[in-house]
Amino acid sequence: MQKQCILCGKISRMFRYILKRIFIFIPTLIIITLLGFLISINAPGDPVERMVSSAQSGGEVGTQSVSQMKDKLFWRKKLGLDLPVFYFSVTSYAYPDTLYKIGDKPEREALSRLISNHGNWNAIEQYHNSLIRFCDAQLFFRPDTNQLKGYETNKVIEDLNQIKFEALSLKASYEEVLMQAKIDKIQTILSKYSFLNDSKRLFDQVVSDHQNIKNTESKWKNYIPKIAFYKNNQYHRWLFGDGGEFSKGIIRGDFGTSYVTKQPISEVIYSKIGWSLFFTLLSVILAYFVSIPIGVKAAANRGSRFDKSSSIVLFMLYSMPSFWLATLLLMTFANPDVFHWLPASGVKPATGYPEGAGLFEKIKISFPYIILPAICYTYSSFAFLSRTMRVSMIEIVGQDYIRTAKAKGLPENKVIWKHAFRNSLLPIITVFANIFPAAIGGSVILESIFTIPGMGSEAIFAIQNNNYPMIIAILTITGFLTLVGYLISDILYALVDPRISYK
Amino acid sequence: MEELKKDISIEESKADFSFRKYAWTQFKKNKPAYYSYKVLVFLAIIAIIAPFIATDQPLYCKYKGVNMFPAFSFSNNCEIKDPATGAIENIQYDIADWKHMEAETIIFAPIAYSPNKTDYDNADYVSPGGKQIFITAEGEEMEIPAKFRHWLGTNKAGEDVLSGLINGTRVSLTIGILSMGIASLIGILLGAMAGYFGDKKLQTTRGSFWTFIIGLFFAFYYAFIMRSFELADGFATSSLSILIQLFISIFIFTLISFVFYWLGKLVGKIGFLSHKVFIPVDSIISRAIEILISMPLLILIISVAAIAKEKSIVNIMIIIGLTSWTGIARLTRAEFLRISNLEYIQAAKSMGFKEFRIIFKHALPNALAPALVAIAFGVASAILTESALSFLGVGVPPTTVTWGSLLNAGREQFSAWWLVVFPGLAIFVTVTIYNLLGEGLRDALDPRLKK
Numbered sequence: 001m002q003k004q005c006i007l008c009g010k011i012s013r014m015f016r017y018i019l020k021r022i023f024i025f026i027p028t029l030i031i032i033t034l035l036g037f038l039i040s041i042n043a044p045g046d047p048v049e050r051m052v053s054s055a056q057s058g059g060e061v062g063t064q065s066v067s068q069m070k071d072k073l074f075w076r077k078k079l080g081l082d083l084p085v086f087y088f089s090v091t092s093y094a095y096p097d098t099l100y101k102i103g104d105k106p107e108r109e110a111l112s113r114l115i116s117n118h119g120n121w122n123a124i125e126q127y128h129n130s131l132i133r134f135c136d137a138q139l140f141f142r143p144d145t146n147q148l149k150g151y152e153t154n155k156v157i158e159d160l161n162q163i164k165f166e167a168l169s170l171k172a173s174y175e176e177v178l179m180q181a182k183i184d185k186i187q188t189i190l191s192k193y194s195f196l197n198d199s200k201r202l203f204d205q206v207v208s209d210h211q212n213i214k215n216t217e218s219k220w221k222n223y224i225p226k227i228a229f230y231k232n233n234q235y236h237r238w239l240f241g242d243g244g245e246f247s248k249g250i251i252r253g254d255f256g257t258s259y260v261t262k263q264p265i266s267e268v269i270y271s272k273i274g275w276s277l278f279f280t281l282l283s284v285i286l287a288y289f290v291s292i293p294i295g296v297k298a299a300a301n302r303g304s305r306f307d308k309s310s311s312i313v314l315f316m317l318y319s320m321p322s323f324w325l326a327t328l329l330l331m332t333f334a335n336p337d338v339f340h341w342l343p344a345s346g347v348k349p350a351t352g353y354p355e356g357a358g359l360f361e362k363i364k365i366s367f368p369y370i371i372l373p374a375i376c377y378t379y380s381s382f383a384f385l386s387r388t389m390r391v392s393m394i395e396i397v398g399q400d401y402i403r404t405a406k407a408k409g410l411p412e413n414k415v416i417w418k419h420a421f422r423n424s425l426l427p428i429i430t431v432f433a434n435i436f437p438a439a440i441g442g443s444v445i446l447e448s449i450f451t452i453p454g455m456g457s458e459a460i461f462a463i464q465n466n467n468y469p470m471i472i473a474i475l476t477i478t479g480f481l482t483l484v485g486y487l488i489s490d491i492l493y494a495l496v497d498p499r500i501s502y503k
Numbered sequence: 504m505e506e507l508k509k510d511i512s513i514e515e516s517k518a519d520f521s522f523r524k525y526a527w528t529q530f531k532k533n534k535p536a537y538y539s540y541k542v543l544v545f546l547a548i549i550a551i552i553a554p555f556i557a558t559d560q561p562l563y564c565k566y567k568g569v570n571m572f573p574a575f576s577f578s579n580n581c582e583i584k585d586p587a588t589g590a591i592e593n594i595q596y597d598i599a600d601w602k603h604m605e606a607e608t609i610i611f612a613p614i615a616y617s618p619n620k621t622d623y624d625n626a627d628y629v630s631p632g633g634k635q636i637f638i639t640a641e642g643e644e645m646e647i648p649a650k651f652r653h654w655l656g657t658n659k660a661g662e663d664v665l666s667g668l669i670n671g672t673r674v675s676l677t678i679g680i681l682s683m684g685i686a687s688l689i690g691i692l693l694g695a696m697a698g699y700f701g702d703k704k705l706q707t708t709r710g711s712f713w714t715f716i717i718g719l720f721f722a723f724y725y726a727f728i729m730r731s732f733e734l735a736d737g738f739a740t741s742s743l744s745i746l747i748q749l750f751i752s753i754f755i756f757t758l759i760s761f762v763f764y765w766l767g768k769l770v771g772k773i774g775f776l777s778h779k780v781f782i783p784v785d786s787i788i789s790r791a792i793e794i795l796i797s798m799p800l801l802i803l804i805i806s807v808a809a810i811a812k813e814k815s816i817v818n819i820m821i822i823i824g825l826t827s828w829t830g831i832a833r834l835t836r837a838e839f840l841r842i843s844n845l846e847y848i849q850a851a852k853s854m855g856f857k858e859f860r861i862i863f864k865h866a867l868p869n870a871l872a873p874a875l876v877a878i879a880f881g882v883a884s885a886i887l888t889e890s891a892l893s894f895l896g897v898g899v900p901p902t903t904v905t906w907g908s909l910l911n912a913g914r915e916q917f918s919a920w921w922l923v924v925f926p927g928l929a930i931f932v933t934v935t936i937y938n939l940l941g942e943g944l945r946d947a948l949d950p951r952l953k954k
Contacts, residue, residue: 028794035803043810090728113732225724319935321887323894324910324927331917441801445891449914459802463809463897471806478799486797 014494021490025483032479033250036472037235041085043468046105050259051075076103078246078257080237084230094119094221097228106172113174118213119221127209128171134202135167147195159189163199183207255473260465265473269455273477275347276447276454280439282370283377287435291382292428295389299397299424300416310386317383322442326376326449333372342368345451373450377442381435385428392427396420429492436485440478526872529947536943539936546933550672557614557666560596566606567592573601574612602651603640615651616663618670618904625653626661628919656921658912664921667904668929674905675933678820678889679882685824686885687878690831695870697788697832698839699862705784710776711767718763726756742817788836792829800826804888808898816889816905819898823885830877838870872948879941883934890930906930 052071084100102108170182190200241249248254255265298307334344447456462470560573573596580595635647655664737748893899893907906926913922
């Protein structure tokens with residue numbers, strides 16, 4: 001009866017301990033997603049621009065913009081960029097709450113810089129609107145043949161294009177000198193042709209509005225902070241989706257669309273995560289299997305030749321950069337000039353598995369591909385584990401109860417394996433928390449060396465192609481896996497060590 | 504007389520028997536650690552004089568009667584007037600063809616190549632022991648003279664590997680100093696605060712606490728949000744302007760925080776706001792450490808490095824520094840927990856010293872030892888991280904030659920074993936000596952571990 005109650009107490013205390021770990025788990029996960037999100041919105045370049053321009057490129061300034069407008073709107077909606085960034089934003093009193101509605105990234109930045117320089121949103125908005133009116137009018141403007149009489153046609157077209165170009169770039173400029181230069185340029189071209197009088201009137205409005213910005217400056221507004229709250233925002237949508245229209249949110253496993261292939265990212269990751277997890281887990285298991293006997297043997301024969309030499313070798317392995325060892329191994333064992341024993345890249349033959357191959361046959365085919373990566377994945381954690389095992393074993397062997405067991409006349413083997421070994425296992429279990437994340441992180445390097453189709457090589461590929469949603473997805477998933485590793489090691493520790501107090 | 508001297512010296516050594524001296528003797532007894540210390544000093548010297556021992560600009564050159572010291576000179580060109588014709592010849596140091604110059608005397612650096620300069624005659628993976636050629640000014644092909652030999656071969660473009668290795672030493676050692684400098688600044692400060700104050704020692708009034716929190720918001724607003732465009736422009740221009748802009752922002756931040764701190768002292772005197780509260784410094788900092796160590800740091804560093812507009816090695820160092828302070832903070836915290844309960848700290852408190860003074864003057868010097876060990880290990884892992892990044896070609900500009908980027912070049916051509924073996928060996932040796940140093944320091948500084 002009593003025993004059961006102690007057990008109940010222990011279980012409830014342990015349960016509480018695990019709950020407490022989960023309490024740390026959740027904010028950490030939120031911070032990782034926040035960091036990932038922060039990185040993705042600060043990424044250079046405009047994703048909409050990228051999606052549209054990869055679909056079609058070239059063409060005249062005017063026609064390009066018109067035909068792309070719809071595409072852009074669609075992608076903006078699909079990528080969720082028509083929403084404010086976060087639940088709240090800290091801006092100044094001079095800023096309007098709805099600046100996020102301006103789609104074009106450089107345009108938006110130019111406007112917010114204008115606000116931070118001048119502080120009068122009303123005047124800036126007026127200027128922006130009249131500039132848009134001018135641009136729109138100019139984009140659809142086609143002079144007819146009557147008007148062109150007396151002018152050189154090519155020259156006119158060139159000048160008109162020049163106006164379009166300058167007007168569009170005026171939208172994205174904020175430095176006073178540059179703006180003035182562009183305005184002057186447009187004005188000189190406009191005054192050259194009599195048929196552009198309508199446009200000239202529109203542009204005069206722009207010029208007077210621009211002047212107005214400078215006249216009604218109110219910089220003081222920038223010194224007053226303002227917090228604006230948004231219920232519907234990009235981060236919220238990224239996490240929870242928008243009700244299934246375009247995105248289901250990452251909590252339902254939807255990481256968005258790849259910029260490169262336009263595939264859903266979750267599909268790509270789903271097809272890649274298998275090999276990454278396989279190598280990570282294989283390495284952890286192998287490392288434990290190899291390191292425990294070595295550590296125990298070294299500690300049991302402390303000061304022997306085996307102890308000394310294994311210490312040196314393990315220390316050197318521990319300091320050895322994994323990418324160096326990997327390259328050396330490839331250079332030696334997968335090099336036609338030296339030993340061509342093993343294949344140099346991939347996890348299976350380039351032609352794939354033969355049709356109808358069973359699991360064992362697949363393993364047999366993949367085995368030579370796995371040997372070198374497995375060595376590189378394993379050795380550093382193995383060195384670390386053996387050293388930890390040795391130290392903890394030495395500590396245990398020095399204790400009184402071991403001496404008693406020896407004095408009792410128990411055989412050496414029994415003392416080591418039955419009495420000492422069990423108790424020395426504790427520290428080696430806790431370092432699972434160090435090994436698992438290291439293996440995940442290390443996969444970035446090793447996968448790209450051995451061209452293993454996993455998340456690590458996908459991460460490098462994504463970085464080379466500026467595929468930010470993919471980078472963020474991988475960051476979030478590896479963060480999640482790392483956290484799970486910590487949680488498992490915490491729970492294992494709590495399960496194994498009866499002395500732990502769960503406080 | 505001799506014996507008397509001996510006695511005195513013994514007396515003296517007994518008199519100033521300090522922990523530092525004891526630790527040094529212990530450290531010296533640890534042969535591997537002591538030798539790694541010597542190797543480290545050697546590497547540091549190489550790093551400092553690298554631009555003078557591996558450069559294609561000669562140390563000294565006498566040409567048409569004019570003495571030049573191109574490797575040492577700050578200006579990049581020299582105008583030479585021909586006394587006979589009066590024609591002016593302009594020699595630009597960095598692009599001049601020194602090896603074919605008909606100078607009266609010319610003394611080359613021991614390695615007569617710069618890491619980035621290509622030697623077209625010996626391009627396409629020339630091996631260290633293989634045939635290397637030199638084409639004279641007259642166009643004759645001959646066996647390379649010893650002073651121009653590529654001792655460790657070349658890469659595909661014909662860049663000298665040894666020169667790259669020597670100049671890469673600079674990058675690696677700077678990585679260690681800068682990133683661990685940042686990390687130890689953050690780590691020691693936070694660790695000391697967490698360990699010294701704990702959860703129950705930093706007491707303040709409700710009023711001043713909330714005033715300070717509001718102050719932090721304002722400080723953050725004026726220092727970073729209002730200046731966000733200045734900071735962004737700084738990042739886009741150069742590393743120096745980043746540092747200047749960041750410095751201004753941090754200055755504003757500190758200034759406003761301090762104003763609100765003093766304001767809070769006044770507010771804390773008002774009626775119900777003068778209620779005492781404890782600030783759980785230890786809990787806050789420990790949670791922050793736990794969160795940071797659960798992050799996949801390598802992938803985080805890679806992602807941050809990938810979005811940086813301008814690729815620069817300094818960015819990488821800063822990122823590594825900002826993410827690797829946890830180990831130092833944890834050890835410093837543990838040490839401060841122990842020290843803050845010691846009698847001499849109690850004595851200092853009872854004498855009415857300011858807390859700031861107790862932390863930095865009395866407690867910190869005794870708590871530095873474990874942090875030092877963590878720093879040594881931290882340098883090793885920072886060097887590994889940087890070389891992994893440049894091996895992958897992420898975040899490091901392609902013009903910067905580092906050990907990692909040299910090794911990366913060897914991946915493309917396995918027959919060029921010298922591109923794999925030597926840079927890898929350099930990384931391995933440096934990481935090993937830092938690890939050995941760390942172990943030696945730990946043994947020397949922690950007398951409890953001695954058996």
